[in-house]
Amino acid sequence: MSILVIAEHNNQALNPTTLSALSAAQRIGGEIDLLVAGSGCRAVADEAAKAAGVGKVLLADAQAYEHALAENLAALVVELAGRYSHILAPAGTTAKDFMPRVAALLDVGQVSEIIAVESADTFKRPIYAGNAIATVRSDDPIKVITVRASAFDPAAAEGGNAAIETLSQVCDAGSSAFVGEELVRSERPDLSAARVVISGGRGLGSGENFALLEKVADKLGAAVGASRAAVDAGFVSNDMQVGQTGKIVAPELYIAVGISGAIQHLAGMKDSKVIVAINKDEEAPIFQVADYGLVADLFEALPELEAKL
Amino acid sequence: MKLLVCVKRVIDYNVKVRVKADNSDVDLANVKMALNPFCEIAVEEAIRLKEAGVASEVIVVSVGPKAVQEQLRTAMALGADRAIQIDTDTMPEPLDVAKLLARVVEQEQPGLVILGKQSIDSDNNQTGQMLAALTGRPQGTFAYALKVEGDKAVVTREVDGGLRTLSLQLPAIVTTDLRLNEPRYAKLPDIMKAKKKPLEVKTPADLGVELKRHIIQLKVEAPAARKAGIRVDSVDALIDKLKHEAKVI
Numbered sequence: 230m231s232i233l234v235i236a237e238h239n240n241q242a243l244n245p246t247t248l249s250a251l252s253a254a255q256r257i258g259g260e261i262d263l264l265v266a267g268s269g270c271r272a273v274a275d276e277a278a279k280a281a282g283v284g285k286v287l288l289a290d291a292q293a294y295e296h297a298l299a300e301n302l303a304a305l306v307v308e309l310a311g312r313y314s315h316i317l318a319p320a321g322t323t324a325k326d327f328m329p330r331v332a333a334l335l336d337v338g339q340v341s342e343i344i345a346v347e348s349a350d351t352f353k354r355p356i357y358a359g360n361a362i363a364t365v366r367s368d369d370p371i372k373v374i375t376v377r378a379s380a381f382d383p384a385a386a387e388g389g390n391a392a393i394e395t396l397s398q399v400c401d402a403g404s405s406a407f408v409g410e411e412l413v414r415s416e417r418p419d420l421s422a423a424r425v426v427i428s429g430g431r432g433l434g435s436g437e438n439f440a441l442l443e444k445v446a447d448k449l450g451a452a453v454g455a456s457r458a459a460v461d462a463g464f465v466s467n468d469m470q471v472g473q474t475g476k477i478v479a480p481e482l483y484i485a486v487g488i489s490g491a492i493q494h495l496a497g498m499k500d501s502k503v504i505v506a507i508n509k510d511e512e513a514p515i516f517q518v519a520d521y522g523l524v525a526d527l528f529e530a531l532p533e534l535e536a537k538l
Numbered sequence: 539m540k541l542l543v544c545v546k547r548v549i550d551y552n553v554k555v556r557v558k559a560d561n562s563d564v565d566l567a568n569v570k571m572a573l574n575p576f577c578e579i580a581v582e583e584a585i586r587l588k589e590a591g592v593a594s595e596v597i598v599v600s601v602g603p604k605a606v607q608e609q610l611r612t613a614m615a616l617g618a619d620r621a622i623q624i625d626t627d628t629m630p631e632p633l634d635v636a637k638l639l640a641r642v643v644e645q646e647q648p649g650l651v652i653l654g655k656q657s658i659d660s661d662n663n664q665t666g667q668m669l670a671a672l673t674g675r676p677q678g679t680f681a682y683a684l685k686v687e688g689d690k691a692v693v694t695r696e697v698d699g700g701l702r703t704l705s706l707q708l709p710a711i712v713t714t715d716l717r718l719n720e721p722r723y724a725k726l727p728d729i730m731k732a733k734k735k736p737l738e739v740k741t742p743a744d745l746g747v748e749l750k751r752h753i754i755q756l757k758v759e760a761p762a763a764r765k766a767g768i769r770v771d772s773v774d775a776l777i778d779k780l781k782h783e784a785k786v787i
Contacts, residue, residue, distance in 0.1 A: 299667065299670075355761070356659065356660055408703040468696075468700055517766045520767035521779050521780070533773040534773050
């Protein structure tokens with residue numbers, strides 16, 4: 230078996246979800262190469278070379294890969310694919326964009342968002358928003374797989390010493406171009422990597438009231454999330470959404486405040502280690518998955534929590 | 539410019555999903571079916587482009603058994619001009635759907651193809667990207683905003699951490715995310731009118747595509763249930779439990 234893992238990064242640092250994909254690759258077993266495709270991304274390759282279990286880092290450093298345009302990335306991966314039995318990438322919005330393109334160009338199926346490796350060709354993945362888990366087998370010669378990062382403990386970031394091979398080919402389709410981006414800057418940890426997440430729902434009542442959550446988050450070093458209901462109500466932006474249609478998180482501690490617990494939200498957080506629910510409606514379905522439930526008015530409970538932490 | 543919208547018939551998003559006792563699949567017998575929510579957004583976006591004078595015709599296509607005609611009629615009630623059903627006994631996997639759609643794209647030559655980013659049943663999030671690959675067209679996935687400017691489509695995408703805008707050379711493929719628009723409801727007279735709009739049925743053989751299974755579903759299980767925990771009666775009790783029992787803070 231030989232596996233290509235494609236790194237997710239921002240040209241400066243490796244996204245930790247890459248280490249989770251690496252861990253999934255280790256479960257499959259075999260030689261593992263890691264592809265870093267970007268622009269001015271040498272530092273990422275250096276970081277990737279230190280990750281445990283990487284045989285070789287392939288560095289594709291060119292302007293064409295700067296913004297991870299799917300057309301260019303897919304063409305590059307397809308050129309490399311012949312050497313591998315498996316191609317894996319963490320299921321962030323980058324891989325979700327280019328990986329199916331890779332699969333189609335190779336005339337193979339894709340197994341999306343695996344949460345477990347059963348064997349080299351058999352995997353588990355959630356369907357119906359996590360309300361069912363399918364076990365699937367890929368019969369293709371090259372298995373194209375995206376990995377749900379929250380389901381795999383990350384591989385060690387240190388301890389490896391892989392060689393870095395620089396790739397010279399440049400794939401530039403020229404059919405799409407980057408125009409601009411608006412990234413949300415936050416002092417708090419990233420939702421998908423945070424140890425503690427505190428999320429608010431429609432019960433918060435307004436965007437301003439998210440300040441109550443943020444104060445508690447600062448005490449705990451937590452990331453702040455939101456339910457889809459809160460996003461749809463316009464309280465906060467969509468990148469904060471936890472749920473099937475947003476981010477899937479599995480922190481050590483998840484605190485759901487004013488969230489009823491719709492199926493679509495539970496799909497995004499039910500694998501958290503410890504779940505706390507604070508809601509004034511004692512019938513709210515969120516209590517059925519919470520380890521600790523507090524029936525209380527959040528406008529009293531949150532300031533008290535902040536003061537006492 | 540012609541627009542092609544590809545839609546899927548799926549379980550209604552309000553229905554609670556149950557796994558069959560023999561673990562072969564999810565039980566879909568006598569369950570309410572509907573247009574996939576992301577596909578509804580795709581239909582709405584196409585109709586808005588037609589209303590804005592950017593598009594001349596909206597064609598809607600779906601792959602599956604005869605029952606998918608219900609969703610095609612829904613899309614026509616919302617404003618699509620005509621429909622194509624690609625008749626298959628079962629629901630093919632995304633690569634095959636993309637191959638079938640690629641042949642329709644070849645025949646119809648739409649300037650823009652709009653699809654939902656994923657279906658809420660299989661949650662694959664693949665078909666649009668695969669179609670883009672097979673037709674050699676650029677893709678704008680998870681669209682938050684879409685504008686057609688001359689021979690370009692400007693697509694703002696929902697990405698981890700924010701929004702990213704791309705300019706795509708037309709013809710192109712776009713997949714929709716939730717915030718692209720709010721779909722309208724079909725009005726009764728339009729539902730009546732939709733019954734008379736043309737609906738063409740084609741088979742994979744007509745399109746020269748042979749279906750093949752790449753990914754075999756071996757088993758479907760209910761997820762491990764999470765046990766409800768305990769109620770605490772105060773913030774103090776909660777902090778105490780988190781510190782001393784769960785040891786997470």
